[in-house]
Amino acid sequence: MSALWPIYVAIALVMLRLGWRRFSAGDHAGSAFWGLLAALFVAADWLSPAVVGAGLLLVGVLSALPQGKLETFFANVRAIEPATTILRPALLIPLLTVALMMVAKTLRWQGSPVLDATQATLYGLACSVVLVWLAASITWRVSPRIGFESGVEVLDRLGWAAVLPLALATLGAVFAKAGLGVLVSDLVRLAVPADSGFLLVVAYALGMALFTMIMGNAFAAFPVLSIGIAVPLLIQGQGYAAAPVVAIGMLCGYCGTLMTPMAANFNLVPAILLELKDRNAVIKAQAPTGAALLVVNILLIYFLAKPA
Amino acid sequence: MDFWPALGLLVLIAGLALRLQPMLTVLSAGLVSGLAGGMSLVDILNTLGEAFSRNRFLAILILTLPAIALLERLGLREQAERFIRGLRQPSFARVLIPYLAVRQIFAMLGLTSIAGHPQTVRPVLAPMAEAAVALQRGEPLDAETRDCVRAHAAGTDNIGLFFGEDVFVAFGAVLLVQSTLAQQGIDLAPFAIAIYGLPTAVAAFLIHSSRLMWWSRRLGRPAVST
DSSP states (O other): OOTTHHHHHHHHHHHHHHHHHHHHTTOHHHHHHHHHHHHHHHHTTTSOHHHHHHHHHHHHHHHTSOOOOOOOSSGGGGGSOOOTTTHHHHHHHHHHHHHHHHHHHHOEETTEESSOHHHHHHHHHHHHHHHHHHHHHHHTTOOHHHHHHHHHHHHHHHGGGGGHHHHHHHHHHHHHHHTHHHHHHHHHHHHOOTTOHHHHHHHHHHHHHHHHHHHSOHHHHHHHHIIIIIIIIIIIHHOOOHHHHHHHHHHHHHHHHTTOTTSHHHHHHHHHHTTOSSTTHHHHHHHHHHHHHHHHHHHHHHHHHSOO | OOOTTHHHHHHHHHHHHTTOOHHHHHHHHHHHHHHHTTOOHHHHHHHHHHHHHHHGGGGGHHHHHHHHHHHHHTTHHHHHHHHHHTSSSOOHHHHHHHHHHHHHHHHHTTOOTTSOIIIIIIIIIHHHHHHHHHHHHTSOOOHHHHHHHHHHHHHHHHHHHHHHHTTSTTSHHHHHHHHHHHHTTOOOOHHHHHHTTHHHHHHHHHHHHHHHHHHHHHHHSOOOOO
16 A cells, blocks of 8 residues: 555545536536545555556547536635735745655654655645645635635636546656667667767767656656766766766756646646636747757766866 | 657647647547557546545635635725735836746745735735836726736746746755656765755846736726727
8 A cells, every 4th residue: 555545535526526516516427536546546556557548538538528517516615805914824834845845754663764755755745735724714714725725726627637637647658768868769779870979969968858758757857868968978978077067967957847738747737727718828938948058058068077 | 750640749739729629529539549649548547536635736726716806895996906016116016027026035034825826916906006007007907907917926836836836945956956856876965956946036036027018008008099
C-alpha cells in the first residue's frame, strides 16, 4: 500500500461526490467516469497493474461521451459580506504547507523516515488545505459543506482536464518503454560531428531540451544524453570541465520543461487550476524565456567548460 | 535505427492538432507507441497501470479545491484587489518581479513548497496581478487579458522555482547529476555542481524580469476600442 493512500482516499471522496451529483442530474456517463476514477484511486494498490491500465482506458472512453450540466448549490452564498481578513487564511496555506512538511519529514518509525521528501510535501499541502477549509468555515460561521460543494463544482467545470496530467504521465512511461529515448539519442549522435566542441555543446544542450519536451521530465533525459554525448565526446574526448557541462546541461533540460505540455504538472495543471481558456497559455507565456535561456546556457557551457 | 516508436508521437500531435478529445488522444498515443515499439497489449496495460498508480499524486489539486473555492466565495479576490489598491503605483511588473526574486531565493534555500500554483498563484498572486493591471488600465479586464495575466503569473512561478532549486545542494537534480557522473568514474562534489547553477539563475531573473516589464507596459495600456 502506498504511503500516500489516505490522500488518495480524500481525493476519491471529492470525485465520488461529483459522480453522485452527476448521477442525480441524470448524467450516467459523467457519473461512471468519476465513479470509476475514484475506485481506481482507492484500489490501485491492490489490483494488478494490467487491470488498472484497462480501467484507465475505459475512463478515457467515458471522457469522450457527451456530458450534461450541473446545477450550483448554495448559489446565494456570494451574498456574504466580503470578509476583510480573508487574505490571512490564504497566506496560511503556503506557510502551513512548509511547516507541516518539515514535521512530516522528521517522522520516524523504527529508526527510518516514514515519508520521503516528495511525500512529506504532499502531506503538508493536503493537511494544510483541509485545515484552512475547516478553520475558515468555523471563523466565518459557514457550513463546511459550502466549501466542499463549491470545490466539487469547480472540479465539475474542470472535468476530465483535472486528470489529463495523470494520463500524460502514463504516456511518458509507455514512450520510455517503447524505446523513444534510444531513438532520440541515436538521432542526436548521428547529427553531430565529434570533432567540433561548440557543435557538440549545441547538440547536447538542444538534445536535453528536445528529449525533455518529449518525455516531460529533465530527469529522464539527463542520464541518456550525458552518458551518450557529454561524458564520452565532450568531457573525455575534448577535455571539457565536467562540473559546468553537466550542471548547466541539466538546466538546458529545464528550459525544455518550460516549453512542453508533457510537463503537465507545471504547465497544464496551472492552466486548469486558473481556468484558462487556452490550455497552452502558460507554455506560451514562458516559452520565450525558456528559448532565450537555452541560448545563454549553450554559451555558458562553452565558455565555462572549454579547456584553455 | 528503429523509428516505429515515434508513431505514437505522431498520433499525439495529430490528435491535439485536430482537437480530438485530449484524454482519449493521449491514451491512444500510448497504445500506438507501445504496439509499434513491439510491446504486447498486456505489457502496455501493465505500464499504464503502474504509471497511473505511481503518479496519482498529480491529482492532489482536486483536494485543494474545497479550501480555495471557500476562500474565493468569502471574498478572497476582492481582498487581494484591495491590498493592491493600497500600494503606490501598482503595476503588473511590480507584482510579478518581486515575486520572481523571492521565489528564486526561497528555492535556493530549499524551501520549494512554500509557493506553487495551488498554494500561492491561484489564491493570491493571480488576483493581485489582475488587480494591478486593472488599475494600470483604469478599467476592468476583458477575458482574454485576464487569461494572459494569469498565464504569466503561473509561468513566473515555474521559472522562479526551476532556476532557484538547482542552486540548492541537497536538491534531487544535483544529486542525480552527481550519481550519474560517479557511475562514469567522474567524482564531483555536490557543491561544485550546485554553484554552476548560479549564472543561469541570474540570467533567468534578468531575461524574465525584462520580459515582465515589457508585458507590463503592453498590458497596462487600455484596450483599443473600435
